[in-house]
Amino acid sequence: MNIKRILLGLIIGVLGGAALYTVMRLLLGMPALASNPWPLVAMAVTTGLIGLMLGIEPSLGLARGLLGMVFGFAVGLLLVYVIRLLLGMTPAWNPEPAWVTGALLGATGFLLGVGVMTDWLKWANGIHTPEQDGPPEGKPAWVRYFGADQNHKVIGVQYTVTGILLLGTAGSFAMIFRTELSKAGIDFLPADLFNTFISIHGIVMIASILLGVGGMANYLVPLMLGARDMAFPRLNSFAFWIAVPGALLIIMALFFGGWDTGWTGYAPLSVRGPLGIDFFMLGVFIFGFSSILGAVNLIATTITMRAPGMSMFRMPIFVWAVLATALIQLTGTQFIGLSFLMVVLERVFNMGFFDPASGGKVLLFQHLFWFYSHPAVYIFILPGLGIISELLPVFARKPLFGYKWIALSSMAIAVMGFLVWAHHMFTAGISDSLRVPFMYSTMLVAVPTGVKFFSWLGTMWRGKLSFPTPMLFVLTSIAVFLIGGLTGPPLATVPTDLHLHDSYYVVGHFHATMFGGFVFPFFAALYFWFPKITGCMYNERLGKIHWFLQTVGFYTMSLYMMRAGLLGMRRRIVDYDPALGVEGYQTVITWAGWIIFISVIIGVANLAWSAYRGKVAEPNPWGSRSPEWQIPSPVPEHNFEEPFEVVGDPYDYGVPGSIYVQMHPKPTSAG
Amino acid sequence: MKHGIRVGVLISVLSAAMIYWMRTIPWMPLEASREAKDIDWLFGLHIDVITFLYVLVNGILIYSIFAFRRKKGEEDAVGANLHGNTKLEIAWTVIPLITVLFFAYLGTIVLSDISAAAADELEVNVTARQWSWSFEYPDAGVKSTELYLPVDRQVKLNMTSVDVIHSFWVPEFRVKMDTVPGMTTNLRMTPSIEGVYKVRCAELCGTAHAAMLGTIRVVSQEEFEAWLQQGQQQETQPEDLSEEELINLGASTADAAGCLACHSVDGTKSVGPSWKGLFGSERPLTDGSTTIADEAYIRESILDPKAKTVAGFPDIMPTNYGETLTSLDVEALIAYIRSLK
Amino acid sequence: MSVTAHAQEMHHVEEISPARRLYMNRLGLWLFIISESFLFGGILVARFYLWGTTRPHLDQALGMSVTILLLASSFFANRAEIAIKHDDRKTFLQSILITITLGLLFLVGVVGMEWRTAPVTPMMDGEFNVYGAVLFFMTGMHAFHVLTGVILLAIVARLGAKGHYGPTNFWGVEGAVVYWHFVDVVWVFFYPALYLMGTAVGPVH
Numbered sequence A: 001m002n003i004k005r006i007l008l009g010l011i012i013g014v015l016g017g018a019a020l021y022t023v024m025r026l027l028l029g030m031p032a033l034a035s036n037p038w039p040l041v042a043m044a045v046t047t048g049l050i051g052l053m054l055g056i057e058p059s060l061g062l063a064r065g066l067l068g069m070v071f072g073f074a075v076g077l078l079l080v081y082v083i084r085l086l087l088g089m090t091p092a093w094n095p096e097p098a099w100v101t102g103a104l105l106g107a108t109g110f111l112l113g114v115g116v117m118t119d120w121l122k123w124a125n126g127i128h129t130p131e132q133d134g135p136p137e138g139k140p141a142w143v144r145y146f147g148a149d150q151n152h153k154v155i156g157v158q159y160t161v162t163g164i165l166l167l168g169t170a171g172s173f174a175m176i177f178r179t180e181l182s183k184a185g186i187d188f189l190p191a192d193l194f195n196t197f198i199s200i201h202g203i204v205m206i207a208s209i210l211l212g213v214g215g216m217a218n219y220l221v222p223l224m225l226g227a228r229d230m231a232f233p234r235l236n237s238f239a240f241w242i243a244v245p246g247a248l249l250i251i252m253a254l255f256f257g258g259w260d261t262g263w264t265g266y267a268p269l270s271v272r273g274p275l276g277i278d279f280f281m282l283g284v285f286i287f288g289f290s291s292i293l294g295a296v297n298l299i300a301t302t303i304t305m306r307a308p309g310m311s312m313f314r315m316p317i318f319v320w321a322v323l324a325t326a327l328i329q330l331t332g333t334q335f336i337g338l339s340f341l342m343v344v345l346e347r348v349f350n351m352g353f354f355d356p357a358s359g360g361k362v363l364l365f366q367h368l369f370w371f372y373s374h375p376a377v378y379i380f381i382l383p384g385l386g387i388i389s390e391l392l393p394v395f396a397r398k399p400l401f402g403y404k405w406i407a408l409s410s411m412a413i414a415v416m417g418f419l420v421w422a423h424h425m426f427t428a429g430i431s432d433s434l435r436v437p438f439m440y441s442t443m444l445v446a447v448p449t450g451v452k453f454f455s456w457l458g459t460m461w462r463g464k465l466s467f468p469t470p471m472l473f474v475l476t477s478i479a480v481f482l483i484g485g486l487t488g489p490p491l492a493t494v495p496t497d498l499h500l501h502d503s504y505y506v507v508g509h510f511h512a513t514m515f516g517g518f519v520f521p522f523f524a525a526l527y528f529w530f531p532k533i534t535g536c537m538y539n540e541r542l543g544k545i546h547w548f549l550q551t552v553g554f555y556t557m558s559l560y561m562m563r564a565g566l567l568g569m570r571r572r573i574v575d576y577d578p579a580l581g582v583e584g585y586q587t588v589i590t591w592a593g594w595i596i597f598i599s600v601i602i603g604v605a606n607l608a609w610s611a612y613r614g615k616v617a618e619p620n621p622w623g624s625r626s627p628e629w630q631i632p633s634p635v636p637e638h639n640f641e642e643p644f645e646v647v648g649d650p651y652d653y654g655v656p657g658s659i660y661v662q663m664h665p666k667p668t669s670a671g
Numbered sequence B: 001m002k003h004g005i006r007v008g009v010l011i012s013v014l015s016a017a018m019i020y021w022m023r024t025i026p027w028m029p030l031e032a033s034r035e036a037k038d039i040d041w042l043f044g045l046h047i048d049v050i051t052f053l054y055v056l057v058n059g060i061l062i063y064s065i066f067a068f069r070r071k072k073g074e075e076d077a078v079g080a081n082l083h084g085n086t087k088l089e090i091a092w093t094v095i096p097l098i099t100v101l102f103f104a105y106l107g108t109i110v111l112s113d114i115s116a117a118a119a120d121e122l123e124v125n126v127t128a129r130q131w132s133w134s135f136e137y138p139d140a141g142v143k144s145t146e147l148y149l150p151v152d153r154q155v156k157l158n159m160t161s162v163d164v165i166h167s168f169w170v171p172e173f174r175v176k177m178d179t180v181p182g183m184t185t186n187l188r189m190t191p192s193i194e195g196v197y198k199v200r201c202a203e204l205c206g207t208a209h210a211a212m213l214g215t216i217r218v219v220s221q222e223e224f225e226a227w228l229q230q231g232q233q234q235e236t237q238p239e240d241l242s243e244e245e246l247i248n249l250g251a252s253t254a255d256a257a258g259c260l261a262c263h264s265v266d267g268t269k270s271v272g273p274s275w276k277g278l279f280g281s282e283r284p285l286t287d288g289s290t291t292i293a294d295e296a297y298i299r300e301s302i303l304d305p306k307a308k309t310v311a312g313f314p315d316i317m318p319t320n321y322g323e324t325l326t327s328l329d330v331e332a333l334i335a336y337i338r339s340l341k
Numbered sequence C: 001m002s003v004t005a006h007a008q009e010m011h012h013v014e015e016i017s018p019a020r021r022l023y024m025n026r027l028g029l030w031l032f033i034i035s036e037s038f039l040f041g042g043i044l045v046a047r048f049y050l051w052g053t054t055r056p057h058l059d060q061a062l063g064m065s066v067t068i069l070l071l072a073s074s075f076f077a078n079r080a081e082i083a084i085k086h087d088d089r090k091t092f093l094q095s096i097l098i099t100i101t102l103g104l105l106f107l108v109g110v111v112g113m114e115w116r117t118a119p120v121t122p123m124m125d126g127e128f129n130v131y132g133a134v135l136f137f138m139t140g141m142h143a144f145h146v147l148t149g150v151i152l153l154a155i156v157a158r159l160g161a162k163g164h165y166g167p168t169n170f171w172g173v174e175g176a177v178v179y180w181h182f183v184d185v186v187w188v189f190f191y192p193a194l195y196l197m198g199t200a201v202g203p204v205h
């Protein structure tokens, strides 16, 4: 570390940011000094941090990306200003189109800065670039985690860590508004800020799920398939890094008036609100690219890069789950992008898609939005359910019960997920000729989901179960997702949904599905593959404490949410009527939320500390048959030094003499 | 086999006990409409099935945890060699399939029951706006900021919104329907118990969504008719009322018109400034000037809120009170605000 | 053989062969196209939801002309692809330049002419009614894709002129051309949805 360089970076950053801000104001025809000093301070702090990072390591991709983003914004703002000036439009400074363009160019600037587009730009100039091989030379090893690296394991870790950071961000917002809700009355959080906070909680949580799913898929799929990397490593790196400016834009919305529409952003409310809505919607839009491109990569990898002998029905079951997920992401994501894009266009160009006064239709938004966002909920859970199916046989020492049924049920859920979207619109004013068919189709999704549950029970039946931390998380996932799933059919039944819609019952339902389908399995996966990723073992006792607190906290939270909802507690309200008799429940929910919050901190701290100081793990601590456990931990740069062949079924635990993968022996040892 | 029998007994006993227990829990608030009966019945059936399935899955899970755990000295033992069982798989595909289809069928029946029109249904037009409700009785030609309903008579609401989506929900009636700009949505309900209820806006509609409440008064048929007649008569003039009557009317209008969603009367700061001590005080405005809150200022604040905006507050007060409030209402509100020292 | 030498050799064995690389690239591109077709499908859904069986009065001659331009361009794009696979550089370059020209003419027709003359309200800072909104949205999204296609083709043409492609190394050309075909196919659906289906309402062109 070079202290002088770091200080220099910091100073140049602060001064540069302040100068850029002032120059921008002058160029845009405003007085140099604003009455509100905070934007100037925010700008200086941001660029100061960038300078600091560049001082620590000048090649840091993240810092270069942020710098690129700042310049992209500046260029975008000026561009719109100049164009409007030239076309003679008044006022020339119109914040809405200017910031939207700024955001788009800012994201582009970020990608250029990080360097994920360098190879493609070279290609366009006819320069062939080899795929990156190994860590960057002549730089500290950790640098590769903060820049454009093409190794799927690095990218997997990048996804996962960013996901955990966003989980923490969204969880902290939850704790703030939960504390407000613990008593009736408005105590410290004004209504508009409350609305912004629940919205940001919702969408950032969803972003964190998408990143967590991306992390698991990127790290594990090539390993499980026996591939040396993903099909398109450059694209992979691009797909991760484009999510970062997306997430940043969503969080920046806070500083532009926030947005008070919830994560669903229903028009016409979203057409009217503050500038923050543009940031939120563009952020999600850009995030969508990440999903789509990641899905292209995962599908292509699964189809083309399987090890010899690994037929589709011999793949580890997690890969099936990821395949189904990727199919939804590939196709559905376009629709949320489309619906949000149309809102932004309506805001910027007054294009009246959703405005009845100019002939538009309000409900179009909801149809487009839910056509993605319902299938999206299966994006959240399918990988998690895949983790459950993957880990149960290991800890039961028994074959996975009904492998094919489980694999195909993932596909069935993915396909049927596209046929049920209007169940979010039962009270939106659609006709009964839509409500009834969608009631039937929604109900049907329970069937393939049930198949998974019963097959899991079949897997445990007459096994030899052991209960280290990952297994505990798996078991709670099943029990918690079960509550979430079973509370679905009353929502899917139109008459009961007339009462339940937009109440805390729904809030309880989806927290249970998302915790059971994602949060708990995600932690199971983190604990299970932790020794593989780091080569170290986590602390078992802390792991169990984390599990216990999270389980207790979660049960309490979601059950009381549902109870309050039935009594008439509406969603998304800063203040509730104590006459409903829900105040006591609300207090309990808040406490339970804090318990979850603390438990997750314990878990993350455990993993972080163990990665740094944990004792060295055995090569295959769980006795897994999966190929990634047959090689050293942490995994070598290109995974499998020796090719292997698949000669049996993946989950034949306890079948005498059966093997899954046959490593080709090295000639030297044979010699 | 031994395990199968044990777990079967366990689940039967446990699920019977659980279902019994769950039935004793009063899940829902007061059942104050005819539709509520059907809906609660269906919901109760759902709870029964959910309870059974929850006990079934968790029962087997917990039984397995105890019966099939790895005991000391079994470190390398392996489980039974079961790969699957097609008959079982088919069974647990088909049985849930039938169950859910049955529920969808019941849902269809109940839906058509609760949305069927009665011969003598009363029509009311509902208009939602940020953040208040107003009602119109087209047959009687009466407009109101409260929803008066006769007990045991079906009412059909024709609803729309002038700005963003809102949602009409009365938890005691168990029904809900969005009000969508540019569309008319319908909702039928039959209140069955006299009393005062609240319409709670259930769709996020901006800053004061939490406070978007309306009042419903379910009264006897006679009272309802009397109220309608009164509404049809010549408007009462402010002069006809005593100061005290005026203040009382102002207090109830403030509640019914949704003012109290944003204004407190006890000095606490809410979405808008509190009314306590407002009258006669000096008001700082956003343009830096000040003005005295006299009657003219308050009238202007209600009828044309954009004219002057109080410093420190967003300019979000609804602008259409001139249309929904009668001049009596406005005078009564002023009297009420004046009374809040 | 030493262990390290062997490991290096195995490493080599794992390297993906060019034929396999081509297969993977094609798969990737097609997956992307499937994704994009959902985008355009969604736009079409919006069009039918909002316009129903009506449409604005548009310049039929213009619509027909740009459609012909675009279809013709696809033909030349195809010729370019076949030519490079047969190592016929001259035809390749010629065809790809024609394709680019036709694509640019299409953009001039749609953005430069239709956008100015369509009987819907103005471009910026005005209110759009739903006819204007959908028209500009559909043609705009499509034009954006045409533009990216033109840029891709231009890059390919430039690299081709430098001699980067040949009968064994044609993926750049094929990728750009397949994408171009896709953009054309989208127009094949958009053209009737904008110009032909339903009854024309509103001010006459």
Ligand code: HEA
Binding pocket: A264, A377, A378, A380, A381, A423, A424, A426, A442, A443, A445, A446, A447, A449, A450, A451, A453, A482, A484, A485, A486, A488, A489, A491, A492, A493, A497, A500, A501, A502, A506, A509, A510, A513, A514, A517, B053, B057, B095, B096, B097, B099, B100
């Ligand atoms: C991970 C996410 C996830 C998952 C998996 C699900 C799964 C399901 N969801 Fe949920 N849902 C959400 C996330 C999720 N949901 C979210 C986020 C919202 C709110 C969005 C918003 O407005 O903000 C929502 C809202 C929502 C609504 C709209 C409510 C409203 O606003 O009015 C409905 C209505 O039908 C619904 C239904 C269902 C159903 C039927 C399932 C089914 O897939 C469940 C199937 C599973 C089981 C049923 C359990 C296992 C099965 C068996 C043991 C077999 C036997 C079962 C039977 C015979 C019943 N959900």
Ligand code: HEA
Binding pocket: A164, A165, A167, A168, A169, A170, A171, A172, A174, A175, A178, A198, A199, A201, A202, A203, A205, A206, A209, A261, A262, A263, A264, A507, A511, A514, A515, A518, A519, A557, A570, A571, A572, A573, A589, A592, A593, A594, A596, A597, A600, A601, A604
């Ligand atoms: C994965 C999804 C997810 C998760 C995990 C959570 C977690 C929590 N949620 Fe949230 N929630 C949503 C998704 C999620 N939520 C969505 C989509 C909505 C709808 C929004 C809308 O209506 O638009 C919603 C809405 C919602 C509401 C309704 C708001 C309203 O309608 O008024 C409430 C109210 O209680 C709530 C509470 C909580 C609480 C207390 C937690 C707690 O469990 C939170 C506990 C905290 C953590 C899990 C984070 C701890 C992590 C760290 C501290 C990290 C440390 C690590 C580092 C620093 C690296 N959530």
Ligand code: CUA
Binding pocket: B129, B130, B131, B165, B166, B167, B201, B202, B203, B204, B205, B206, B209, B210, B212
């Ligand atoms: Cu109106 Cu919420």
Ligand SMILES: [Cu+2]
Binding pocket: A373, A374, A377, A421, A423, A424
């Ligand atoms: Cu859904």
